[in-house]
Amino acid sequence: MAKGLGVPVDKTLHETGRIEYKIVQQILIDEGSQHFEELERAFGRVVGFRQINEVSKKIFDTAVSDAVDRNVFIKNGDFLSISENQPDQPSAQLRSRANLPQISRNFDYVPPAEIELAIYQIVEDAFSIHIMDIPPVVVQRLGFEHITQAVTHRLIGIVIDMLLNGRLALRQEWITIPKYGTAQPDEDFYKQFLTYLK
Numbered sequence: 001m002a003k004g005l006g007v008p009v010d011k012t013l014h015e016t017g018r019i020e021y022k023i024v025q026q027i028l029i030d031e032g033s034q035h036f037e038e039l040e041r042a043f044g045r046v047v048g049f050r051q052i053n054e055v056s057k058k059i060f061d062t063a064v065s066d067a068v069d070r071n072v073f074i075k076n077g078d079f080l081s082i083s084e085n086q087p088d089q090p091s092a093q094l095r096s097r098a099n100l101p102q103i104s105r106n107f108d109y110v111p112p113a114e115i116e117l118a119i120y121q122i123v124e125d126a127f128s129i130h131i132m133d134i135p136p137v138v139v140q141r142l143g144f145e146h147i148t149q150a151v152t153h154r155l156i157g158i159v160i161d162m163l164l165n166g167r168l169a170l171r172q173e174w175i176t177i178p179k180y181g182t183a184q185p186d187e188d189f190y191k192q193f194l195t196y197l198k
Contacts, residue, residue, distance in 0.1 A: 020063040021072075023047065025082065028073070032093055033081035033111035038104060039064075079111050092117045096143030107151050110142060115158055118142060120167065120177070128174035131159055 020043075027042050028034060034042070043063075044056045064080060067073040074083050092113040097105050118138045123129055129137075135155040139147040159175065162168040169178045 020047075020059050021067055024060070024063050024067065024080075025072070028080065028082045031095075033076075033079050033113055035078050035109040035111070036080060037078075038109050039080055041104070076112075078108075081111070081113075094118055094121070094141065096141075098143035100143075105144065107139070107142075107144060107148075107154075112158070114142075115155070116162060116167070119155070119159060119162065123168060123175055124177050127180065128171050128176040130173070131156060131175050134159055134175065 023046050024039065024043060027039060027046070031042070040057065040060050043060045047056065047059070064073060068075050068080075071083050074081050092111070094114060094117060097110075115138065118141050119134060122134060122137050122141065135152045136147050138155055139151065159168065163170070163175070166178060169176055169180070171180055
């Protein structure tokens with residue numbers, strides 16, 4: 001994490017001015033959008049704290065709050081990312097969680113943009129795919145071994161959102177990318193998935 005800093009860091013970090021913000025920024029550049037809990041743990045590792053405590057949390061919260069106020073970082077629900085107006089703003093990238101510590105292998109920590117990218121790539125690779133076949137492939141591609149009903153519901157809801165905003169399309173009853181399908185989902189299609197809609 002924060003491999004681009006090239007400087008040593010220790011527990012006197014809060015006395016060194018802006019470096020704490022730079023550490024958070026570099027983690028976001030290296031890893032992309034991050035869940036707050038994951039980002040806080042990564043920050044703690046970089047500055048040398050073996051576990052999150054009041055000191056590291058205060059340093060982290062101050063760095064994040066200041067950058068959000070200055071529109072350098074964007075807070076979206078439980079996730080933090082670099083603002084789109086920053087030159088180092090990274091694009092979403094798929095990352096396998098298969099080799100992460102157990103504490104980090106939580107589907108709730110996967111950024112929405114990364115989930116949407118996984119769904120789009122899966123649909124594109126398949127040419128067309130049934131909507132219910134998408135969730136298990138997404139979970140596998142992101143490095144998880146099992147899928148829960150809650151995750152399935154969440155993923156189906158995201159697929160439907162992507163249909164609504166035009167990122168995906170229908171080809172008869174199959175999900176595809178827009179250049180292969182132009183049919184708009186009708187009321188009967190959505191009725192099948194009412195329980196997945198927010």
